Amino acid sequence: MKTYEKIITIEKLTRLNNSYCGNPAWRVGFTTDNGDYLSGRTATNSMAGYCLSWYDNGKKFKCTYHYTKADNLIINRLEEIKGE
Numbered sequence: 633m634k635t636y637e638k639i640i641t642i643e644k645l646t647r648l649n650n651s652y653c654g655n656p657a658w659r660v661g662f663t664t665d666n667g668d669y670l671s672g673r674t675a676t677n678s679m680a681g682y683c684l685s686w687y688d689n690g691k692k693f694k695c696t697y698h699y700t701k702a703d704n705l706i707i708n709r710l711e712e713i714k715g716e
Contacts, residue, residue, distance in 0.1 A: 633698050635708065639665040640695045645684060648673065656681035660707060662695070672697060672705025683710040 644661035651657060658681055661671045674680040683693070696709040 635696055635698045637694065637696045639713065640670075640693055642684075642687065642691050642693070643669070644671075645687075651676050653677050656685055658684045660684065670705055672707050674707045678708060680707050680710045683712065687712075 640662040642660065642662050644659075646659040648657040648659055655677045656674075657676070658674050659671065660673065661669065663669050674684065692713040694711040694713060695707060697705055697707045699705055
């Protein structure tokens with residue numbers, strides 16, 4: 633599985649149902665540092681769901697994501713960029 637790492641700006645957040653373990657899940661619309669708009673969801677039972685629980689649109693993150701065989705974008709990891 634090829635992973636990608638980019639600086640993103642959150643454009644749209646939509647809360648999804650929790651995982652079977654009770655962890656939060658989100659559908660995320662974002663723009664990359666080169667201006668591309670992408671949309672995906674947080675990985676099941678990942679800490680990425682907790683990162684988004686406290687932020688609104690316009691926040692910048694360092695994002696690691698991958699595509700599934702069905703071409704769905706899955707966000708594996710998010711790290712807040714301080715001072716943005």
